[in-house]
Amino acid sequence: MSALRLLTHPLGREVTGGVVKTSLNRFSAQCTSVAARKLSTHMSCQKCLTLDNLNPNIKVMEYAVRGPLVIRAAEIEKELKEGKKKPFKEVVRANIGDCHAVGQIPITFIRHVLALCAYPELLKDPKFPEDAKAHARTILQGCRGGSVGSYSDSPGIEIIRRHVAEYITRRDGIPANFEDVMLSDGASNAIKVILKLLICECEGKKPGVLIPIPQYPLYSASLAEFDMEQIGYYLDEDSNWSLKTEELERAISVGKTKSTPRAIVVINPGNPTGQVLERKNIEDIIKFAHKHNLFLLADEVYQDNVYAPGSAFHSFKKVLIEMGAPYNEMELASFMSCSKGYMGECGIRGGYSEVINLEPEVKKMLNKCISAMLCPNTIGQATIDCVVNPPKEGDPSYATFIKEKQGVLSSLAERARMVTETFNSVEGMSCNTVQGAMYAFPRIHLPQKAIDKAKSLNQDPSVFYAFQLLEETGICIVPGSGFGQVEGTYHFRTTILPQPEQLKSMLKTFKTFHQKFVQEYK
Template identity: 60%
Template sequence: MQRLSRLRIPLKTHSETVRGFVKSAAMGDKKGSGSRVLNIDNMNPNVKVMEYAVRGPLVIRAGQIEEELQKGTSKKLFNQVIRANIGDCHAVGQTPLPFLRQVVAGAAYPDMLDKMNMPLDVRDRVNRILDGCRGHSIGSYTDSVGIDNIRKDVASYISKRDGGIASNHTDIFLCGGASDGIKSILKLLMTEEPGRQAGVMIPIPQYPLYTATIAEYNAFPVPYYLDEANKWALDVPDLERAVKENASKCDLRAIVVINPGNPTGQVLSKQNIEDVIKFAKKNHLFILADEVYQHNIYAKGSEFHSFKKVLNSMGPEYAGMELASFMSTSKGYMGECGFRGGYCEAVNLDPDVRAMLLKFLSAKLCPNVPGQCAIEVVVNPPKQGEPSYDLFMQDKNKVLGDLATKAKMTTQILNSIDGITCNEVMGAMYAFPKITIPQKAIDQAKTKGMQPDAFFCFELLEETGICVVPGSGFGQREGTFHFRTTILPPVDQIKMMLDKLKEFYAAFVHKYK
């Protein structure tokens, strides 16, 4: 069993620069520290073991280099840092969709609808939002599960997406991005039974939110390995292996599936999803389907199949299974990370559990209201014949078309590098190539107390300004090394970035051969 401690990168394993940063932060003002109620020794231990690779030490160093470049104190051979470490679309140049911004702005300041002569379909969405707000203002608290009109529009969106399968708005709650919804459902699954932590099956590689949350909640991570040799598909024999090895160590309660995949960029086939659903039923598991990249499908022949749609196609034996699926405004073609808008649809919950979920959500008062406005646009976009439709579709298709071009380019260039292999970027916003690291570099990394792929990524950053995330931050099979890069920078910049990566890797291999 690969426990959580092996799935994260301890801060102490990174560069001297980061060690210095952490040391200075920890030292702080020592005056009177002995009289403080809270210190590093008595604080919540679950928080201390949390790690979040995509905002880890490499990103700290990238920020320092950017500051050095701005001040002119850097002696680097590059003039900018390329942040390919996180799926933050607008941060790397994606243009906001006018319709979405008009609706959110109009909801925040309705007077501008007339002053700026906003289109009728913008006014329609704004009025629908405000009609669900107390005092006709998004400055008021909404219901703890979100604005009712928006929840109804989410249900309509899901039903249309899934070919007419019914969706009930009472199964939907709005949340601060998908992450907030995921954490809410995971919290329901925790157990306080002594010696029996809640076991959550997570894919390896995985998005670090899951290991971080599992650590925070003192749960038990049960890793299963995606099949790199088969386009990162879920491998049922390995799922069975994970259960066999860990069932006696925890109260196994749930399985997390990310589709399309992060960090791997795969898109699961319908058959693969059916196999996973059968596995979950056999092992009495709650399914968490992270489907935030459902609009991001690029590979020829690939198609997004929601877990709910597949589950409902498998007959009454499976139709009653517990499933929570998640969507966000942060990805897709919108890329509106900062609004923190999202939703969760949780179906087939026990009525008493549903009541406890509502009670838990009510303690958080309500989701971020501008984020709710943004998710309204995602699920209720302009319709054909409405004044904003043509421009909206043009912008949407441009974003997704560029991403498809960059996915293909990234796959091709990475696979052209001797010593690097990469599965096709079928969807999402990332590539997760496998890299060969010379033994001399592995040995050098050990002397610095670093993972070999972290050592590689730090050298890449220092020499080229390219900031990616080491595969050890996501988990990987023993003896393999990877890194995750986004495909988000503009087409010309990502071509330049990949060419620089190719040149750097050749020099790196030569240096440590």
């Protein structure tokens, strides 16, 4: 409405000027509002970050153990809580090595020490054993201000690093230097720090890293994030996932066509495959790495988890040093964590790496790199201290500690046997012996009709199988495609972590599902 029409409006002639003034004010406000909307539209905030200009390395990153299947599992859990009817009562999360989430009880000594460190007033409480108090006091004395709330040195609290070095010395019978020890937020962060050191174009090609196939997705995800070339070497399923040097030579030959190979990752005991490498195999790997001038990354977070008779853990550091020159001068980073073993303290994020034989100037650069992250979380550091410096015989906490530790490991050994035997008893499945770690990686022999159905949905058959399993039974596993598998073979990874009765029930349900699935697509 124009101002002229407003002034000649019958209402304006019949009432006092105040009404006209009010109408003019309203008209002015309307004009201002329209102008503001136009200006707002013109000046709307354009996003700086879009999918088109996002770091392309992030877009290609994948992390299978927390992928679409796990997202769907979480949705199903919500649906169950909302009362939606399903052919099962709960989701069984067998997709990830999260011990406490599936019922493992925390180790008492570790939790005592953490409680005392977090709240030192408890040091006055007579209910806590004296050795746990002494342990906590030692850690607190290493903290600035006597508090785990303060920053530590970037490589970690010195007394804990010294305890780690003493642990490695006891384990290997070979002296370790605490200055070679770096504490970290779980093993994952330490692994990524070492990989970052290797990001450098050489001979006009991007750096390449050899990783096992099947592999733990941390490695493929990190290499994608860092724009490094993944060079996959296949473990031999027919010989219980052993590692053959002929396959390593094949892999590096192919890798050199696209990249400059700079490092090799070995996971021992294996994830997802559960194998434990023999010493001779480790020696062969070390010789191969020396021949091709590769940095060795030894992922040894499952070193406490060895179950099969005749299997034993051999650290890469011990074997490398005992092999003598020139191998004992090779660069090696080995990794350990409080997330696995008998501890299972996944959420606390404590870990360490021992990095040996670096050039002095490179070591300075490593220290500079970790200093940029300030320090690892101190509660995680305290947990690692409990792992490497546990109660000794005669200490008040010793009897309970040993009983709990042995109880967890013996139960895991039984569950490893149970999983292997069950999957091998099912027609259309085969599973190598779970010698160590916390997982099985069975092979599923799928009918062609099921393979064709999966491909019609643009899914890997192992993904199709895993989704059907989840929707029909509530069991959440990880498809083999997330770890890598030989072309034309199909697998899945499951943990052995559900408590014995739940695991028995899960395996029974799994067996019934597989038989039904095969029959349906036969």
